[in-house]
Amino acid sequence: MAELELSRVSKTYGAFNALRDVSLKIGDGEFAVFVGPSGCGKSTLLRLVAGLDPVSEGQIAIGGNDVTTRQAGQRPVAMVFQNYALYPHMSVYDNIAFPLQMERRSRQEIKQEVARAAQVVQLSTRLQDKPAKLSGGQRQRVAIARAIVRKPGIFLMDEPLSNLDAALRMEMRSELTQLHRRLGSTMVYVTHDQLEAMTMADRIVVLNGGKVEQVGAPMELYHNPANLFVAGFIGSxxxxxxxxxxxxxxxxxxxxxxxxxxxxxxxxxxxxxxxxxxxxxxxxxxxxxxxxxxxxxxxxxxxxxxxxxxxxxxxxxxxxxxxxxxxxxxxxxxxxxxxxxxxxxxxxxxxxxxxxxxxxxxxxxxx
CATH class of the missing domain: 2.40.50.140 (Nucleic acid-binding proteins)
Structure with missing residues (x-):
């Protein structure tokens, strides 16, 4: 069970309100996309879910368990960052295996889990290569495979495609959608690109100025925007x-x-x-x-x-x-x-x- 529930979550930095009274429920196995302009609070919200930053007010629950005060390593989540965060001196195999090695898993278990994850992201033939030999899309797949081996309840993705060119972004959108279908996992994805949100999401969460403007299926937001902001943001x-x-x-x-x-x-x-x-x-x-x-x-x-x-x-x-x-x-x-x-x-x-x-x-x- 990997349902995510936020109850009246707020985040302040001094006098600045980054997030204001956000309440939201994301179902088990759902692909939810946080979208909005720069500075709207979407990445901040993802970091709160990941446990990278503490909440100022409110509660976060995953699978019905309150994780509000748990550290990042104690939460059933795995995060994929915009900049890949790969170790350049390590092979693809070792980059994927790193979380399991830190948990001191057996060599045989690590080998099996890495092979499984590499097959899912179609990198089985590149395990001995260094990241420098891979394309941007392949490097992002390595980062995703490293998240897969942790078997998280929720995948958190912070603008993972923004460093790719237009053709690769289109290819990776399709690959991530297929990956979600294969794994059936809960995914929370942050982007400023409403095209990514429309094409990938089961539900979109539109944020603006630290608050949720509207939540709904892509075509629901397109046909029935709640206000002028959503109407102007969704659609191209x-x-x-x-x-x-x-x-x-x-x-x-x-x-x-x-x-x-x-x-x-x-x-x-x-x-x-x-x-x-x-x-x-x-x-x-x-x-x-x-x-x-x-x-x-x-x-x-x-x-x-x-x-x-x-x-x-x-x-x-x-x-x-x-x-x-x-x-x-x-x-x-x-x-x-x-x-x-x-x-x-x-x-x-x-x-x-x-x-x-x-x-x-x-x-x-x-x-």
């Missing part, structure tokens, strides 16, 4: 935000919003917390924008492309609308030119509504 390119003023109710579960540069926009609405005259924010994901005029179930407006990024599969258009930057993502390679006005439309069901406090108030969209 990020969501467009348009300032507006709430008007009158326009039929069942619909609200009129006056948005400069867009006119009157009717959007889905959950029927609470927004009153006529309130300042609100509309959200439009770039991928919800298509070329064409309005239909009964969509709104239409014009944009003038400033920069066009042609990626083959997609084309990203950067423009301005209502006095603010506006990004659209189109499939394929439409014939567009900078400076030439185009007409676009967005389905009403794909327009998000946030109240004056930045809380999501749109009708729920199925994840």
């Amino acid at each position: 390119p990020p969501m467009n935000f348009i300032a507006g003023v709430a008007g009158s109710i326009a039929g069942e579960a619909m609200l009129r919003v006056e948005a400069p540069g867009f006119g009157e926009v009717t959007v889905p609405y959950d029927g609470s917390a927004v009153r006529t005259g309130d300042k609100v924010t509309l959200g439009i994901r770039p991928e919800a924008v298509t070329l064409g005029d309005a239909t009964d179930d969509s709104i239409s407006f014009s944009i003038v492309p400033d920069i066009i990024e042609r990626l083959g599969l997609h084309t990203i258009v950067h423009s301005e609308s209502g006095g603010r930057p506006f990004t659209a993502l189109f499939n394929g390679d439409p014939r567009l030119r900078p400076g030439e006005q185009i007409h676009v439309r967005v389905p009403r069901t794909q327009i998000y509504l946030f109240d004056q406090d930045g809380v999501g108030r749109s009708r729920q969209i199925a994840a």
Whole structure:
């Protein structure tokens, strides 16, 4: 049993609150990803779970056992760091075996466990090599194998792919996902890259300013962001935000919003917390924008492309609308030119509504 539970955990450094009242439960065998911008507290939270730093307040339990005051070596966890932390003078075999040697395991047991771990990470033929002979991805696999031999209840990974190039990161994302499936272990993974979070996680924990903004499955956060921060952080390119003023109710579960540069926009609405005259924010994901005029179930407006990024599969258009930057993502390679006005439309069901406090108030969209 390797369930992780945090109860009202806080961490302060003098007058600075790195983490504030974090409560969270991660299930046995779950792949959870902590994501957020630099300085949000995600690595600090991982270090508290690992026992590398003491908590200021709160409780940490692993497998139902309180480990809040236990030292790192007494906790059923193994950590994989960003910088690999390999011993350059040792072979791959000895690097993997090191934790077991420190525990004074028998030579035969160490040999068996190293062979098993090396097979899992596909390094069985490289055991006699030194780290200098390995690629960045292979070095990271050695670090993971060293964690595997400890047979931890929870794997903790602190931005393990950030030192790799784009191609290797993509390869290692796939390998880590497959590794999780093979081992069935609980994994807690820290990254600032929301693409890694979306593609790898069973659940994502979005952190900002030392507090949890939202927890949920990747597509739940994408379709139903709790607030403006999550809406802007999850999704690439990020969501467009348009300032507006709430008007009158326009039929069942619909609200009129006056948005400069867009006119009157009717959007889905959950029927609470927004009153006529309130300042609100509309959200439009770039991928919800298509070329064409309005239909009964969509709104239409014009944009003038400033920069066009042609990626083959997609084309990203950067423009301005209502006095603010506006990004659209189109499939394929439409014939567009900078400076030439185009007409676009967005389905009403794909327009998000946030109240004056930045809380999501749109009708729920199925994840």
